[in-house]
Amino acid sequence: MPGSRTESGTTSSNATAEEDAARVANQPIMIHLKHVVFGAIGLPVFLLLAAWIGFFNVGASSGHWKVTAWFLQLAMRSAVRTYALAVDAPKTLDRRGLPAAAGHFARGCAICHGAPGELRSPAVLRMLPQPPDLALTVGDWTDAQLFRIVKHGIRFTGMPAWPARDRDDEVWAMVAFLRELPKLSPNEFRALAINGSDVTSSDRQPATPDVLSDCMRCHGGDGEGRSDTVPALAGQKEAYLLASLQAYAKGDRTSGFMALPVTGIAPDEMAALARYFATLSPASGEQDQIPAEVINGGRQIAEAGIPERNVPACAGCHIGSDKNPIYPRLDGQHAAYLEQQLKLFRSESRGGTPFWRIMATAAQRLTDDDIRAVSAYFSKRAEDAQQLR
């Protein structure tokens, strides 16, 4: 009679009752713990075992399970949305980089994402996940989100990160191009991306390698640069051009746009390219209207420096035919390009020839206004172009 035993009130039976109560109370916890233990140890072990024996099919032919595809899409879109919150997008996108971005898209992106008027390979269409046709899907994303995707890539999809980490300017140029992409007809796309490279073989010098057409996508058949952010190479010093190509190939100077075409160029081809562009007639200077006081301010910096702020005169290295041939000539160079490079030097994001640190030292003492003025001055300067060659 267990009932009478608990009612009897003796100390010994009290203790037993407490033990019983404790056992009853503990029972659900014991079961619960078992689940936790199984979940914490057993499930990972089970999944590991399943992966080890090859249970999970990694073939791309059958696609993801619907639930997996749904989850991956959710995770990807949410992560891009969240991480893009930290991206500081400009109000209006700079369109000056469009030709270079279009050329890069044609060379690096179009094979997976398609381009106006070009069918994608059946192999690309059987990728998992299938790369989106960007002309159709680019509208799903904001500028900041596109920047995030282009710069960092997307894990598990094959979408690579931008080849140069410090070149946000190039990534923004890509975003500006992606905004244009849905509006482009096949002809417009070809004109934007590869117009400069349709040079006939008779125009070429015999020693010029085939890779020259890659250069011309952005730098133009005349070597003057197809947009203001692409440097004019025509008439540039050969030693500087060669050292710059070598710096791109070694990764000492970073650029996503240059990283692709420079890959796989043999050393003797580099020398031939440098020679080719060095012998073209140099740029004649830009025609843009720039206020005279800006130009004069730039001339002051170029010829005398800013002694009170320890800025040496640019002329000390960059003007005159007697200077070290590895120092580039700047006359007639695009102002937008010079500005961008000076800012990259200033933030120590731009390497180049072994002499880059000397330029970085000088650039760190320049304000944005100084950079604008001196870039404008050199873009107009062309008087002693012949002498420099």
Place this chain on the structure above:
Amino acid sequence: MSANAGLLLGCAFWFLAYAGNWVAAGELGHQQAKVVKPPIEPMIPAAPQSSNPTASQDSPGRGLSLFLSNGCGACHTIRGTEARGTIGPDLSHVGSRTAIGAGVLPNTEEAFARFVARPDLFKPGVKMPAFDVLPQTEIQTIARYLKALQ
């Protein structure tokens, strides 16, 4: 319970049966991976080129021409030459100073060469950038020129 154990056991046997194949396939994959070479051939760093090929090796003006062609004149003045910079010290008579680099180095040709290559090592906070990217022979030539400025 026994069904699960049976499944596991089956899997284990199945695994053992195929393990040999997998290892072979793995090795094959490994060999294929080895065959793939990086597309860029390792670049041999370009030997620093003589920065002024026109000046002959031993001409007396070579030190000055190297000084000017590498941009030193943008910061330093040497009277009687094109070097008229005002940011760094006037070097017109630097060879006759008692010491250089704010007194940390003796006034010798070798000390000039060391200072030009890495001024930051001798003078913390120095405004002058390092010129150790120049070939050593050119630095020596510049140092000899500076030491001779009495």
